[in-house]
Ligand SMILES: Cc1cc2nc3c(=O)[nH]c(=O)nc-3n(C[C@H](O)[C@H](O)[C@H](O)COP(=O)(O)OP(=O)(O)OC[C@H]3O[C@@H](n4cnc5c(N)ncnc54)[C@H](O)[C@@H]3O)c2cc1C
């Protein structure tokens with residue numbers, strides 16, 4: 001389509017006015033599309049040789065969690081990116097713009113990637129605080145960084161343990177960072193039982209019924225509660241729209257069962273944890 005050289009017609013402004021969300025922009029576009037605005041449109045549009053490309057908004061930025069620790073990889077930032085693709089009801093293949101572009105890059109080409117850093121919603125935890133981390137799929141991204149960081153902190157004194165719940169579809173196909181998690185779950189690593197930590201994985205499609213991270217959490221109910229009593233912070237990250245609320249509901253169940261309180265009291269306790277900065281969620285769809 002000729003979006004970079006053809007000058008848009010009056011109809012373009014009329015259509016754009018339907019989609020404009022800011023009232024002053026809507027009014028201006030409607031004015032340009034009206035007979036009264038014809039002269040002004042000529043001055044603004046044709047005379048200036050404006051193009052459609054110039055008039056549409058720039059691409060929106062995409063956020064990615066940093067999945068490496070600055071101590072383990074100084075001057076590097078690792079990302080864990082899922083290549084988004086799906087089939088529409090009319091069987092057309094669609095692909096995510098940014099993730100597909102990233103996946104097609106060749107590091108040898110030295111392509112410049114414009115990137116910014118901004119503070120996320122998961123604050124870096126101090127080494128002394130035990131952690132319960134829940135990150136299915138690409139939700140494990142920030143927690144790879146957390147585990148790496150803690151493994152580095154271990155070298156300069158005993159850091160607190162981590163319980164990590166990871167989930168994916170199949171053990172064979174998408175068990176992200178398998179060797180990394182398993183190695184840190186051994187030899188007194190931050191995820192090792194010897195240190196009071198643990199690594200638990202739910203393969204959702206390796207058996208007829210679904211197994212999710214929250215099922216694994218319920219299996220470790222007593223242990224999760226012990227770690228909360230020891231002052232653990234809970235972090236949840238991932239892409240599923242339902243996952244964060246399902247995980248929260250599993251935690252309410254765990255608190256209710258292990259503390260022997262009603263569900264309503266468990267809900268209040270979880271809310272208090274959130275208020276005290278001990279429950280964090282970063283979710284995307
Ligand atoms: C705080 C934050 C952290 C994030 N961290 C990560 C991360 O660590 N790793 C990661 O991979 N992503 C992460 N994301 C998501 C990431 O920002 C992008 O949204 C994602 O990579 C898709 O971008 P894209 O340009 O490839 O897809 P786009 O071109 O933007 O397309 C995505 C859109 O396609 C549509 N779509 C996608 N799948 C389907 C489907 N099955 N059916 C119908 N429509 C569909 C939806 O409208 C969706 O919004 C994060 C997002 C946020 C907000």
Ligand SMILES: NC(=O)c1ccc[n+]([C@@H]2O[C@H](COP(=O)([O-])OP(=O)(O)OC[C@H]3O[C@@H](n4cnc5c(N)ncnc54)[C@H](OP(=O)(O)O)[C@@H]3O)[C@@H](O)[C@H]2O)c1
Pocket residue numbers: 082083084085086136137138139167168169173174202203204205210212213214238239240242243244246247
């Ligand atoms: N083609 C592939 O092989 C493939 C593989 C991975 C990802 N993807 C694409 O990538 C997108 C995002 O990927 P992702 O890796 O971040 O996440 P994801 O694959 O969508 O999910 C990760 C895991 O979370 C499970 N899950 C789904 N609903 C949940 C819930 N309510 N509570 C707890 N766990 C839940 C999923 O199980 P179920 O999906 O079995 O329900 C899966 O095991 C997906 O939407 C998909 O389009 C494709």
